[in-house]
Amino acid sequence: MTANPGCGRRTLLDACGADKDAIATQAGFAWPFGQSPFAIGRGKSFEASITEHGGAKLLTLLRDLLDLPLPEVAYKPVDEVGGNTQRELRHQHTCKLLLEAARGGDWPGTLFDHPMLRLTVGGVHVYLEPDVIAFKVKDLFYVVEIKSFPVIDRQADPDQVAAAIRQASVYVIALREMLSAHGLDPAMVASSVILVTPKGFSNTPVATLTDARKQIAMLVRQLRRADNVSDLLNEVPDDTTFDLRHNDLGVATRAATDLVNHLLRIEARYRPACTQHCEMAALCRDEAVRADSLDLYGTGVSDVFNGVDSASTARALAAGTRLPSPDQQDVARTLRRAQRLLDELGGVA
Structure with a gap:
């Protein structure tokens, strides 16, 4: 939803908690997407090397990039709460820690590893998990996104860079939304984001501070235009359903043509990038092809x-x-x- 907030079909499917992969498969439009297992493994390995030992490597990069004056820092992993990884619980815990840091409490915090944020998209709460949020002494939060694509001669693949900045910008908006909801100044979140990537094809990290104001402004406009779920429901026939009609053995029995007809009742907003992040991409692309869109x-x-x-x-x-x-x-x-x-x-x- 955050990558394409103007899509009514995706908004409604997310709002009702539908299993988009199962629906796409039953409709005859299964769409495998995402990185290869090798790329995923490389990404996890690189991120782990940056955040291990209390974020030691990351801290070194941030000292050089942001001129951090702290001789010591506080590192806080937020990927679980007492062994519980439930999203809402992690979100509440994240809010507590970040708000305490923002208000200058007893534990101001410096590095927050994998916090759980929440963003309102089309009237629906969407959970988001940045890699790291760094709190700078001069009252600014910075979003840090760790990516494993290489930077060679100070150049990286522009599409990958744009996607990473857009992703980090969504986290900026979510963090600002959280601060505003608790009466704090959203300007405490920097409009520049930090990308940490490998230098060349090694595991040597390099950090880049990137101005994301244009991306943030664009996403804010898109989010404001995103259809409210209740408005979407008003435009959909009352008998519309995504139920797959499982039998007693748990096998989906709904006819593909019937399911597709119900899905097509909801307006989509197809973009080529949908093939990288949405299970419904094949159906929406087929619809766009038939419409010569x-x-x-x-x-x-x-x-x-x-x-x-x-x-x-x-x-x-x-x-x-x-x-x-x-x-x-x-x-x-x-x-x-x-x-x-x-x-x-x-x-x-």
């Missing part, structure tokens, strides 16, 4: 063709075989001009 090509394309929903409509406007609506006038002129240039180039060739 420009969403297949990403936000960079769909934003340029503002007011034009499909590739066939764009082609018709470019060829002049379709009259543009009032909100398509500018796009139509641009498309016709581009078509003329292509025709001229084709004639020369």
